[in-house]
Amino acid sequence: MVARLPLIAGLLVLVLLPSFAGTFAVTLMNYIGIYALVALGLVLLTGIGGLTSFGQASFVGVGAYSTAWLTTAYGLSPWAGLVLALVLTGVAALVIGTVTLRLGGHFLPLSTIAWGISIYFLFGNMDSLGRFGGLSGVPPITLGPISFATNGAMYVLIWITVCISALLCWNLLRSREGRAIRSLRGGRIMSESFGINTFRIRLYTFVIAALLAGLSGWLYAHMSRFVSPAPFDVRASIDYLFMAISGGSGYLAGAIVGSAFTSVAKNFLQDVLPSITSNAGPLETVIFSVIFILLLQYARTGIVASVQRWLPRRALPMPAEAEEMPRRVMPEPGSLMLEVDKVVKRFGGLVAVNEVDFTVRTGEIVALIGPNGAGKSTMFNLISGVLSPTEGRVRFLGQDITSYGPRRIASLGLSRTFQHVKLRPTMSLIDNVMLGAYRRTSSGFLAGALRLNQAEERRARHEAMRQLRRCGLGDNPHELAGNLALGQQRILEIARALAADPALLLLDEPAAGLRRLEKKALADLLRSLRGEGVTILLVEHDMEFVMDLVDRIVVMEFGSKLTEGLPADVRADKRVQDAYLGGTA
Numbered sequence: 394m395v396a397r398l399p400l401i402a403g404l405l406v407l408v409l410l411p412s413f414a415g416t417f418a419v420t421l422m423n424y425i426g427i428y429a430l431v432a433l434g435l436v437l438l439t440g441i442g443g444l445t446s447f448g449q450a451s452f453v454g455v456g457a458y459s460t461a462w463l464t465t466a467y468g469l470s471p472w473a474g475l476v477l478a479l480v481l482t483g484v485a486a487l488v489i490g491t492v493t494l495r496l497g498g499h500f501l502p503l504s505t506i507a508w509g510i511s512i513y514f515l516f517g518n519m520d521s522l523g524r525f526g527g528l529s530g531v532p533p534i535t536l537g538p539i540s541f542a543t544n545g546a547m548y549v550l551i552w553i554t555v556c557i558s559a560l561l562c563w564n565l566l567r568s569r570e571g572r573a574i575r576s577l578r579g580g581r582i583m584s585e586s587f588g589i590n591t592f593r594i595r596l597y598t599f600v601i602a603a604l605l606a607g608l609s610g611w612l613y614a615h616m617s618r619f620v621s622p623a624p625f626d627v628r629a630s631i632d633y634l635f636m637a638i639s640g641g642s643g644y645l646a647g648a649i650v651g652s653a654f655t656s657v658a659k660n661f662l663q664d665v666l667p668s669i670t671s672n673a674g675p676l677e678t679v680i681f682s683v684i685f686i687l688l689l690q691y692a693r694t695g696i697v698a699s700v701q702r703w704l705p706r707r708a709l710p711m712p713a714e715a716e717e718m719p720r721r722v723m724p725e726p727g728s729l730m731l732e733v734d735k736v737v738k739r740f741g742g743l744v745a746v747n748e749v750d751f752t753v754r755t756g757e758i759v760a761l762i763g764p765n766g767a768g769k770s771t772m773f774n775l776i777s778g779v780l781s782p783t784e785g786r787v788r789f790l791g792q793d794i795t796s797y798g799p800r801r802i803a804s805l806g807l808s809r810t811f812q813h814v815k816l817r818p819t820m821s822l823i824d825n826v827m828l829g830a831y832r833r834t835s836s837g838f839l840a841g842a843l844r845l846n847q848a849e850e851r852r853a854r855h856e857a858m859r860q861l862r863r864c865g866l867g868d869n870p871h872e873l874a875g876n877l878a879l880g881q882q883r884i885l886e887i888a889r890a891l892a893a894d895p896a897l898l899l900l901d902e903p904a905a906g907l908r909r910l911e912k913k914a915l916a917d918l919l920r921s922l923r924g925e926g927v928t929i930l931l932v933e934h935d936m937e938f939v940m941d942l943v944d945r946i947v948v949m950e951f952g953s954k955l956t957e958g959l960p961a962d963v964r965a966d967k968r969v970q971d972a973y974l975g976g977t978a
């Protein structure tokens with residue numbers, strides 16, 4: 394209850410404000426709401442998804458101009474204007490996103506700057522859009538007998554829109570696709586290895602952010618009854634980014650707090666500065682820059698995060714029991730599962746893997762060992778599709794997967810952990826593990842936003858809890874993954890990999906950082922998985938752990954296979970002792 398106080402207080406203020414505040418405050422609140430919609434999109438896109446756009450003001454402009462043009466030139470209803478606004482912003486975002494998001498890196502920010510500049514000049518030079526003079530006489534929104542012509546009426550419409558949009562975003566972030574958006578910051582390889590199509594997720598997030606901006610533009614046009622290019626230039630896009638970042642770009646509430654903070658501060662400065670200097674405009678920009686630098690220095694995560702630190706965390710209940718998810722039928726024990734056939738990987742002149750071949754059969758635990766730099770992690774990346782071999786072939790469950798990417802290989806039943814742990818530290822243990830079950834669920838963006846996914850979510854949560862308990866991490870599923878010790882984070886990665894219901898599990902140094910008893914528990918877990926028919930290939934440096942656990946060992950040295958055999962034979966092999974064990978085994 395205490396943790397919900399800010400939300401309840403905020404809603405109370407929103408409801409009561411028009412009854413005690415003057416016209417000026419209501420108008421200011423209208424602008425705050427309109428800006429908050431754009432900032433909400435930026436929280437999803439930038440704060441959570443890790444993609445920066447300098448073009449949000451242009452999407453607001455497309456929304457505003459679409460409805461202004463349709464209602465003034467053709468006398469159509471503002472609701473028809475809303476449809477056009479959303480269609481045009483959606484299509485524009487889809488085109489820009491499709492072209493630039495595949496390229497990654499700085500292409501999205503750069504292309505959104507180009508888009509922002511060009512759309513500004515387009516608005517300013519089209520006769521039908523009134524050139525730089527703009528379009529006036531935009532009609533008010535009406536809904537049957539209700540007219541939203543006054544500021545007070547617009548207040549109701551704007552804030553209902555903001556609250557509904559925030560609620561939909563909140564639901565989305567707690568859904569399957571929302572977790573995929575939250576995983577984006579962990580890097581493409583991590584997300585794709587659970588079967589997430591990261592390009593699609595980034596594109597949809599970009600489109601959602603643009604639609605929120607288009608919606609904001611629609612409200613803006615019918616509130617101010619006039620549109621001109623000035624409010625939609627790149628500087629305005631920077632203002633929107635400032636709003637999202639100052640409020641707390643990792644939090645939906647940050648969008649509202651940030652737009653309120655920025656709007657109130659701007660108003661205050663515009664009141665005060667002219668009485669101090671004749672250069673009020675430039676000084677305002679300088680002051681905002683200083684505020685931004687101070688924020689980055691002292692409250693990088695934004696106002697909401699700074700306040701939230703002082704509030705008690707909401708105690709979430711243990712996930713309820715639910716129906717089991719269907720499990721895969723494992724291949725016949727002893728059948729050929731993985732075949733690495735004369736695989737070569739060259740990085741320029743360096744041969745990291747040189748004509749290595751080995752097989753793994755269903756139900757086996759096989760270890761890949763070798764000194765540092767022997768090529769083990771490269772081999773894992775070749776098998777899981779992160780890298781493609783220069784020569785040779787890899788076959789998995791009878792299919793040639795040599796040219797497949799990680800997502801496609803994951804969908805065939807291969808799950809992995811990483812040498813350098815790849816988790817989302819700001820997501821809870823259970824949310825991290827539910828990412829592993831992504832491929833076993835199917836609810837889309839809309840189902841998530843409208844909460845039509847609840848039965849599936851319950852099953853996925855139940856499955857995630859099952860894997861957490863199995864790995865000894867079931868006591869506190871709502872703890873943040875970043876709060877675990879490194880060894881425990883490795884175990885969490887195993888729980889996440891198991892949530893995918895794999896046929897083959899690739900574990901990269903699973904016992905690193907674990908204490909003795911934890912290693913024993915891990916070995917017991919891996920043995921029980923083998924008992925269930927799961928096949929395991931692992932890289933590990935702890936020889937005691939490997940020798941007692943695995944069925945066979947493949948030894949690599951300088952990129953080539955040195956030998957392969959039963960643990961006792963490998964331990965006794967003079968070449969292995971010399972090369973890897975330093976003659977001490």
Ligand SMILES: Nc1ncnc2c1ncn2[C@@H]1O[C@H](COP(=O)(O)OP(=O)(O)OP(=O)(O)O)[C@@H](O)[C@H]1O
Pocket residue numbers: 740743744745763764765766767768769770771772812
């Ligand atoms: N992307 C890359 N580009 C260039 N060289 C690479 C790349 N990845 C690995 N290498 C090189 O390939 C060789 C094998 O590296 P790899 O990480 O596979 O070894 P490893 O057996 O896993 O070692 P460790 O146990 O230290 O992780 C090393 O010489 C490494 O520097």
